[in-house]
Amino acid sequence: MALRIGDKAPDFEAETTKGRIKFHEWLGDSYGILFSHPKDFTPVCTTELGYLAKLAPEFEKRNVKIIGLSVDPVENHERWRGDIKEVTGGDVQYPMIGDHDLNVAKLYDMLPADTDGTSDGRTAATNATVRTVFIIGPDKLIKAMLIYPMSSGRNFDEVLRLVESIQLTANHKVATPVNWKNGEDVIIVPAVSDDEAKTRFPNGWTTLKPYLRVVPQPK
Numbered sequence: 545m546a547l548r549i550g551d552k553a554p555d556f557e558a559e560t561t562k563g564r565i566k567f568h569e570w571l572g573d574s575y576g577i578l579f580s581h582p583k584d585f586t587p588v589c590t591t592e593l594g595y596l597a598k599l600a601p602e603f604e605k606r607n608v609k610i611i612g613l614s615v616d617p618v619e620n621h622e623r624w625r626g627d628i629k630e631v632t633g634g635d636v637q638y639p640m641i642g643d644h645d646l647n648v649a650k651l652y653d654m655l656p657a658d659t660d661g662t663s664d665g666r667t668a669a670t671n672a673t674v675r676t677v678f679i680i681g682p683d684k685l686i687k688a689m690l691i692y693p694m695s696s697g698r699n700f701d702e703v704l705r706l707v708e709s710i711q712l713t714a715n716h717k718v719a720t721p722v723n724w725k726n727g728e729d730v731i732i733v734p735a736v737s738d739d740e741a742k743t744r745f746p747n748g749w750t751t752l753k754p755y756l757r758v759v760p761q762p763k
Contacts, residue, residue, distance in 0.1 A: 547653045549688060553578075553680045554651045559618050560611070560639035561625070567611075568684055570639075574609045575687075575707060576680040579698070580654060581614040582671035584624040588697050589614070593624075594632025596700050608707055610638040615649055615663045615671045618642030649674050668694060677703060679710060716762040717744065732757040 581589040621640040649655040679688040709720040718730040749759040
Protein backbone atom coordinates (compact mmCIF):
# COMPACT_ATOMS: atom_id res chain seq x y z
CA MET A 545 0.00 0.00 0.00
CA ALA A 546 1.60 3.24 -1.15
CA LEU A 547 0.95 6.11 1.27
CA ARG A 548 0.31 9.61 -0.02
CA ILE A 549 -0.40 13.02 1.44
CA GLY A 550 -4.04 13.08 2.49
CA ASP A 551 -4.19 9.36 3.32
CA LYS A 552 -5.17 8.23 6.78
CA ALA A 553 -2.08 7.38 8.82
CA PRO A 554 -2.26 3.65 9.58
CA ASP A 555 -3.05 2.88 13.20
CA PHE A 556 -1.00 0.31 15.09
CA GLU A 557 -0.20 -0.97 18.54
CA ALA A 558 3.45 -1.29 19.54
CA GLU A 559 5.95 -1.36 22.38
CA THR A 560 7.88 1.86 22.93
CA THR A 561 10.42 3.19 25.39
CA LYS A 562 7.43 4.77 27.19
CA GLY A 563 5.32 1.61 27.27
CA ARG A 564 2.83 0.04 24.89
CA ILE A 565 0.76 2.49 22.83
CA LYS A 566 -2.10 2.53 20.36
CA PHE A 567 -0.89 5.12 17.91
CA HIS A 568 -4.10 7.04 17.11
CA GLU A 569 -5.10 7.01 20.77
CA TRP A 570 -1.63 8.25 21.78
CA LEU A 571 -1.79 11.04 19.19
CA GLY A 572 -5.17 12.27 20.45
CA ASP A 573 -5.93 15.83 19.33
CA SER A 574 -2.31 16.68 18.59
CA TYR A 575 -0.25 16.87 15.46
CA GLY A 576 2.39 14.16 15.26
CA ILE A 577 5.90 13.66 13.93
CA LEU A 578 6.69 9.99 13.24
CA PHE A 579 10.30 9.67 12.11
CA SER A 580 12.06 6.40 11.37
CA HIS A 581 15.55 4.93 11.45
CA PRO A 582 17.02 1.83 9.78
CA LYS A 583 19.04 0.69 12.81
CA ASP A 584 20.11 1.65 16.32
CA PHE A 585 23.69 2.77 16.95
CA THR A 586 24.04 4.36 13.52
CA PRO A 587 26.05 7.60 13.27
CA VAL A 588 23.77 9.97 11.35
CA CYS A 589 20.67 8.87 13.26
CA THR A 590 22.47 9.41 16.57
CA THR A 591 22.99 13.08 15.70
CA GLU A 592 19.37 13.41 14.56
CA LEU A 593 17.78 11.99 17.69
CA GLY A 594 19.94 14.18 19.89
CA TYR A 595 19.13 17.37 18.01
CA LEU A 596 15.42 16.61 17.97
CA ALA A 597 15.52 16.00 21.74
CA LYS A 598 16.77 19.57 22.15
CA LEU A 599 14.17 20.93 19.72
CA ALA A 600 11.28 18.99 21.29
CA PRO A 601 10.02 21.95 23.42
CA GLU A 602 9.42 23.97 20.24
CA PHE A 603 7.23 21.21 18.82
CA GLU A 604 5.40 20.91 22.13
CA LYS A 605 4.54 24.63 22.01
CA ARG A 606 2.85 23.95 18.67
CA ASN A 607 0.81 20.98 19.97
CA VAL A 608 3.02 18.45 18.17
CA LYS A 609 3.92 15.07 19.65
CA ILE A 610 7.15 13.38 18.56
CA ILE A 611 7.64 9.63 18.24
CA GLY A 612 10.60 7.79 16.75
CA LEU A 613 10.86 4.34 15.23
CA SER A 614 13.84 2.09 14.72
CA VAL A 615 13.94 -1.43 13.35
CA ASP A 616 15.31 -2.87 16.58
CA PRO A 617 13.89 -3.94 19.97
CA VAL A 618 13.04 -1.42 22.68
CA GLU A 619 15.86 -2.61 24.95
CA ASN A 620 18.37 -1.59 22.27
CA HIS A 621 16.78 1.85 22.11
CA GLU A 622 17.37 2.34 25.83
CA ARG A 623 21.08 1.59 25.47
CA TRP A 624 21.32 3.81 22.39
CA ARG A 625 19.68 6.65 24.30
CA GLY A 626 22.72 6.78 26.59
CA ASP A 627 25.06 7.14 23.61
CA ILE A 628 22.88 9.87 22.14
CA LYS A 629 22.98 11.92 25.32
CA GLU A 630 26.74 11.44 25.70
CA VAL A 631 27.52 12.45 22.12
CA THR A 632 24.98 15.25 21.52
CA GLY A 633 23.83 16.40 24.95
CA GLY A 634 20.25 15.74 23.88
CA ASP A 635 18.24 13.60 26.31
CA VAL A 636 15.64 11.68 24.31
CA GLN A 637 12.37 11.84 26.25
CA TYR A 638 9.96 11.23 23.37
CA PRO A 639 8.95 7.59 22.86
CA MET A 640 10.85 5.31 20.50
CA ILE A 641 8.94 2.46 18.87
CA GLY A 642 10.56 -0.96 18.93
CA ASP A 643 9.76 -2.35 15.48
CA HIS A 644 11.51 -5.70 15.92
CA ASP A 645 8.82 -7.48 13.90
CA LEU A 646 9.01 -4.85 11.10
CA ASN A 647 5.25 -4.38 11.37
CA VAL A 648 5.17 -0.58 11.43
CA ALA A 649 7.87 -0.21 8.77
CA LYS A 650 5.75 -2.38 6.44
CA LEU A 651 2.48 -0.72 7.44
CA TYR A 652 3.95 2.68 6.50
CA ASP A 653 5.33 1.37 3.19
CA MET A 654 8.97 1.82 4.23
CA LEU A 655 9.68 -1.87 3.69
CA PRO A 656 7.89 -4.19 1.21
CA ALA A 657 4.80 -5.79 2.68
CA ASP A 658 6.17 -9.27 1.93
CA THR A 659 9.43 -8.72 3.85
CA ASP A 660 10.05 -11.83 5.96
CA GLY A 661 11.45 -12.26 9.43
CA THR A 662 12.38 -9.77 12.12
CA SER A 663 15.13 -7.23 12.65
CA ASP A 664 17.50 -10.04 13.65
CA GLY A 665 20.32 -10.28 11.15
CA ARG A 666 19.22 -7.22 9.22
CA THR A 667 21.64 -4.34 8.73
CA ALA A 668 21.15 -0.61 8.25
CA ALA A 669 21.76 -1.21 4.52
CA THR A 670 18.93 -3.76 4.25
CA ASN A 671 16.66 -1.31 6.10
CA ALA A 672 17.87 1.76 4.18
CA THR A 673 14.34 2.79 3.15
CA VAL A 674 13.24 3.18 6.79
CA ARG A 675 14.17 6.89 6.70
CA THR A 676 10.87 8.73 6.37
CA VAL A 677 9.45 11.63 8.40
CA PHE A 678 5.64 11.69 8.52
CA ILE A 679 3.75 14.78 9.68
CA ILE A 680 0.27 13.72 10.80
CA GLY A 681 -2.64 15.97 11.71
CA PRO A 682 -5.11 15.69 14.60
CA ASP A 683 -7.51 14.27 11.99
CA LYS A 684 -5.00 11.39 11.59
CA LEU A 685 -4.34 12.32 7.95
CA ILE A 686 -0.82 12.48 6.55
CA LYS A 687 0.05 16.13 5.92
CA ALA A 688 3.62 15.69 4.64
CA MET A 689 6.35 13.10 4.10
CA LEU A 690 10.10 13.65 3.83
CA ILE A 691 12.39 10.80 2.76
CA TYR A 692 16.17 11.02 3.23
CA PRO A 693 19.03 8.64 2.42
CA MET A 694 21.00 7.25 5.36
CA SER A 695 24.02 9.39 4.51
CA SER A 696 22.17 12.73 4.80
CA GLY A 697 21.17 14.06 8.19
CA ARG A 698 17.63 15.38 8.30
CA ASN A 699 16.96 19.08 8.88
CA PHE A 700 14.54 19.22 11.80
CA ASP A 701 14.47 23.02 11.71
CA GLU A 702 12.86 22.53 8.29
CA VAL A 703 10.39 20.01 9.75
CA LEU A 704 9.41 22.63 12.36
CA ARG A 705 9.00 25.25 9.63
CA LEU A 706 6.84 22.83 7.64
CA VAL A 707 4.63 22.17 10.67
CA GLU A 708 4.14 25.92 11.12
CA SER A 709 3.15 26.26 7.46
CA ILE A 710 0.70 23.35 7.64
CA GLN A 711 -0.92 24.77 10.77
CA LEU A 712 -1.27 28.22 9.20
CA THR A 713 -3.11 26.70 6.25
CA ALA A 714 -5.39 24.72 8.54
CA ASN A 715 -6.20 27.70 10.75
CA HIS A 716 -6.24 30.66 8.35
CA LYS A 717 -6.55 29.40 4.74
CA VAL A 718 -3.17 30.79 3.72
CA ALA A 719 -0.22 29.19 1.96
CA THR A 720 3.45 29.97 2.46
CA PRO A 721 5.76 31.08 -0.39
CA VAL A 722 9.23 29.81 -1.23
CA ASN A 723 11.73 29.98 1.64
CA TRP A 724 9.06 31.41 3.95
CA LYS A 725 9.98 31.82 7.61
CA ASN A 726 7.64 32.31 10.55
CA GLY A 727 6.50 35.93 10.70
CA GLU A 728 6.89 36.68 6.99
CA ASP A 729 4.10 37.45 4.51
CA VAL A 730 1.91 34.60 3.30
CA ILE A 731 -0.43 33.93 0.36
CA ILE A 732 -4.22 33.74 0.45
CA VAL A 733 -5.16 30.34 -0.96
CA PRO A 734 -6.98 30.45 -4.34
CA ALA A 735 -10.05 28.70 -2.87
CA VAL A 736 -10.78 31.85 -0.82
CA SER A 737 -12.80 34.37 -2.84
CA ASP A 738 -12.14 38.10 -2.58
CA ASP A 739 -15.40 38.49 -0.67
CA GLU A 740 -14.35 35.88 1.90
CA ALA A 741 -10.87 37.38 2.02
CA LYS A 742 -12.33 40.77 2.99
CA THR A 743 -13.83 39.10 6.06
CA ARG A 744 -10.76 37.07 6.90
CA PHE A 745 -8.23 39.82 6.20
CA PRO A 746 -10.00 43.13 6.89
CA ASN A 747 -6.75 45.10 6.69
CA GLY A 748 -6.41 44.15 3.05
CA TRP A 749 -3.79 42.44 0.93
CA THR A 750 -1.51 43.06 -2.04
CA THR A 751 -2.60 41.55 -5.36
CA LEU A 752 0.42 40.64 -7.49
CA LYS A 753 -1.69 38.53 -9.85
CA PRO A 754 -5.37 37.54 -9.58
CA TYR A 755 -4.16 34.18 -8.27
CA LEU A 756 -1.38 35.61 -6.08
CA ARG A 757 -2.63 37.69 -3.14
CA VAL A 758 -0.06 38.48 -0.44
CA VAL A 759 -1.05 39.28 3.14
CA PRO A 760 0.81 39.65 6.46
CA GLN A 761 0.95 36.41 8.40
CA PRO A 762 -2.16 36.04 10.59
CA LYS A 763 -1.57 35.94 14.32
